[in-house]
Amino acid sequence: MAIPVIDLSVLWDSPADGLSEVAQMFTCAFQEMGFAYITNHHVPQSVIERVFAQHRCFHALPLEEKNKIRLNQWHRGYLPLASYQVKSESKSKGVLVENTKAIVKAPNQSESFIINHEHFEGPPDLKEEELFNRYLQGPNQWPHGMPDFREAVLAYYHELKKLALELSKVFFAASKTDFNRFASHFQRPSIGLRMLHYPPQPSPVPEGVFGSAPHCDHGFITILSQDDIGGLEVKTPSGEWIPAPNMITSNGESAFLINLGDTASKWTNDCLRATPHRVINRSGRDRYSIVFFWDPQLDLVIDTRDLGTHWCPADKKPNYEPHTYGQHLRNLLSNNYAELYYTIDGANSEHDQNKEKDMN
Numbered sequence: 001m002a003i004p005v006i007d008l009s010v011l012w013d014s015p016a017d018g019l020s021e022v023a024q025m026f027t028c029a030f031q032e033m034g035f036a037y038i039t040n041h042h043v044p045q046s047v048i049e050r051v052f053a054q055h056r057c058f059h060a061l062p063l064e065e066k067n068k069i070r071l072n073q074w075h076r077g078y079l080p081l082a083s084y085q086v087k088s089e090s091k092s093k094g095v096l097v098e099n100t101k102a103i104v105k106a107p108n109q110s111e112s113f114i115i116n117h118e119h120f121e122g123p124p125d126l127k128e129e130e131l132f133n134r135y136l137q138g139p140n141q142w143p144h145g146m147p148d149f150r151e152a153v154l155a156y157y158h159e160l161k162k163l164a165l166e167l168s169k170v171f172f173a174a175s176k177t178d179f180n181r182f183a184s185h186f187q188r189p190s191i192g193l194r195m196l197h198y199p200p201q202p203s204p205v206p207e208g209v210f211g212s213a214p215h216c217d218h219g220f221i222t223i224l225s226q227d228d229i230g231g232l233e234v235k236t237p238s239g240e241w242i243p244a245p246n247m248i249t250s251n252g253e254s255a256f257l258i259n260l261g262d263t264a265s266k267w268t269n270d271c272l273r274a275t276p277h278r279v280i281n282r283s284g285r286d287r288y289s290i291v292f293f294w295d296p297q298l299d300l301v302i303d304t305r306d307l308g309t310h311w312c313p314a315d316k317k318p319n320y321e322p323h324t325y326g327q328h329l330r331n332l333l334s335n336n337y338a339e340l341y342y343t344i345d346g347a348n349s350e351h352d353q354n355k356e357k358d359m360n
């Protein structure tokens, strides 16, 4: 079983017909494999190459420099090598597919630089200082003296935002639902952009040690870009791990890999799949990837019924109770990351520091 390729050309060439055509390909891809390459995505190759060049420069900095911007309680900054171990188990279509505790024996063999949406992208009626303390609404951290890095990352970020919005329209077209009903929930999206460096893993790779342990993503849509080192693997519905290498199209452009997170899968009543994936870097070389997590506003209620009866017939009860995306995200992050967070003055943050705070 191969990872399908979705060519987005028709989306730009004839938007109305193109949308339903792409939505059909999207449905096929996500009912089955749960991963797809997208080509002709309109993100300039120069923007991708520039951000990867800067990505390498950042991770080549001395550890001391990177540690100055350690991951803070707004989930922004630098996460050192092997500091984080995946704990959440993975379900796909409601069925346990990765018993994480039994499989994972070591922290992820990767280091990351993470930015999220800019905190000033918050509700227009809130003052910045109020917003500052709200869940996940804080400032990004940037390495000192690297203006080119910041510029390259933000250029990439803004291109991917545009692309992700188009992919959201495809999701709603696949759900036979008018995107405009939800557009406002994507005006202040929850975005995570994670730039991962995977040093080569020793050979043979010990059992249970991963660059990225098997997991499903938690959110709505993920857009991944990677170098040509390989190492990413995707679990097929029949339980086989298959490689998901970088793909360069005939016009010399890098394709993106896209997948759905748990939120999208639950929203569709498990009809579309969130698929487990993992990274093992057996190449003997350094691997670099960039993951763009595109999620709705934290207060959006995820309710299958809001997508009509396309994914769940009227006479059936949906598999999940309605819940806000913020509740889901908070559970996930506090389960997996909270003890890693550093406050601005360098001390570890309280585990549940933000528990009682507002969700917006």
Ligand SMILES: O=C(O)CCC(=O)C(=O)O
Residues within 6 Å of the ligand: 194, 196, 212, 217, 224, 226, 232, 277, 279, 289, 290, 291
């Ligand atoms: O680095 C990769 O290729 C995948 C990383 C990933 O799956 C994630 O960060 O969620």
Ligand SMILES: [Fe+2]
Residues within 6 Å of the ligand: 215, 216, 217, 277
């Ligand atoms: Fe992932």
